[in-house]
Amino acid sequence: MSFAEQLTRLQAFLDADELHEEALDYVAAHGYLTALSISAEDVPEREWIDALFAEEPHYASEAQHTEVEATLVALKAHIARQLASEEDFELPCDLDLTDEPDDSELRGWCIGFMEGVFLREEIWFENAEEEVSEMLLPIMVGSGLFDEQPEFADIASNANLQDDMIVQIPEALTALFLLLHAPDEKPALLKPRHH
Template sequence: MAHQPLDDLELETLEDFLESDQVHEECQNFVMAHGFLTALSICPVLTAEEKWLPVIFEETPKFDNEKQEKQILQYLSRLFIDIQIELESEEGFMVPCELEMGSSPEELSELQEWATGFMEGVFMTESHWFESEKEEVVAELLLPIMVASDLFDDEEVVQIRQSEKLTNSCIAQIPEVVTDLFLVLRTEPEKRPFPKAQPKAQGNKNKKKSGKKN
């Protein structure tokens, strides 16, 4: 049977479930899960569903019945495939939220949640992202997502986030760098992009401050 992309109603059902009382308080919401699965889709080594599902849920949800359980698990599996297909099309990646930061440190924007989920996927499969000949390019491309997430306190990330202009310049590049990361890690050398000049894109790229949104 041919793959069927999730339609609007199915996406809404999945989004509502991930925000419901049926899941653990630290369950990823839809935007975080999308970011997480995007990173796993870019990783050159496939992560099995039985490994990534528990990360999304934190603990097994309280499903109403077997029908609902089957439906939600199927929607997540199809979302994973939808993201892979979008990346493989190389037609421009769409982040499922506005490219903007939160107005206060206490309240993360959807982009910050998406970036947090993405980086959690990177941490989960880190050894496959930072092979010796690709490490510098990958770290440079990850910088805009690092800036958008709430996980890093590297000096260069902090400096960028202190400037609204630099921050907005960085996060505007996220859709493009997602595609570029896919090209670097998943395609032949002749299709790989040259690394882009990022503001202050040097230093320790793997310093993690926290792993879940509050």
Template sequence: MSFAEQLHRLQAFLDADELHDEALDYVAAHGYLTALSICAETVPDREWIDALFAEPPHYADEAQHQEIEATLIQLKAHIARQLASDEEFELPCDLDLGDDPDDSELRGWCIGFMEGVFLRESAWFENDEEEVSEMLLPIMVGSGLFDEQPEFADIAADANLMDDMIVQIPEALTDLYLLLQAPDEKPAILKPRHH
């Protein structure tokens, strides 16, 4: 079975209504795996898989159980390779929150990403808290999880500013990856940014 077919089956499994309410759907799982691939500390597969599902899903049989978990692990590796390449990172959804942000796939992706960050929050912020926070900002804004905080509410209220931030997500991911996974290349990242 090709990787594309495996992904298709994974997507159908994660997007099914039978999963626990707090389980991540495919797009959110992609965001979550992206965060795990960027994090400097490796989270054991068992731990992140269990957290992704919130509670053990009902698999049809052991073969499906193995296949779904294996595909998740492969997808994580695939995402890591994408991050390490020189190409712009592609999200599995449009870089647009649409008319109803809460229903948008991008919001789901960003929430999934933040779930991945929360699994090892200290590992993200221990060395370059300010810089990491700045790079995470477009994703934090997209997630809507922080809208109760005044500075986020201000951004959320400005549609143009929101759009400007959202389109920065792919670049932010590359920057985060370099910062957390390739610290030797630091000086290149610290060059001033032109806003």
């Protein structure tokens, strides 16, 4: 079975209504795996798989159980390669919160990403708190999880500003990956400009 077919099957599994309501759907799971791939500390597989589902799903068979988990692990590795490749990172959804942000796939992706950050929050911020916070900002804005905070409420109420931030997510991901995995090579974002 090709990787694309595996992903299609994983998507059908994660997007099914039977899963626990706190389980991540496919797009949110992609965001979550992206955060895990960026994190400077490897989270043990069992831990992040269990957290993704909130509770053990009802698998049709042991074979399905093995396949779903293996595909999640393969997708995480695929995302990590994409991040390391320096090419523009592609999200599995449009970079658009639409007119109904709470229903948009991008919001789901950003929430999933933040869930991945929360698994090891202190590790993310321990070495370069300011830079990491700056790069996480577009994702935090996209997630809507912080809209209670005044600075986020201000951004959320300004559609243009919000859109400007959201389109920076792919760049921010690459910069975060470099910052946390190759701290000696500062991403271009932070280099002094030499003429």
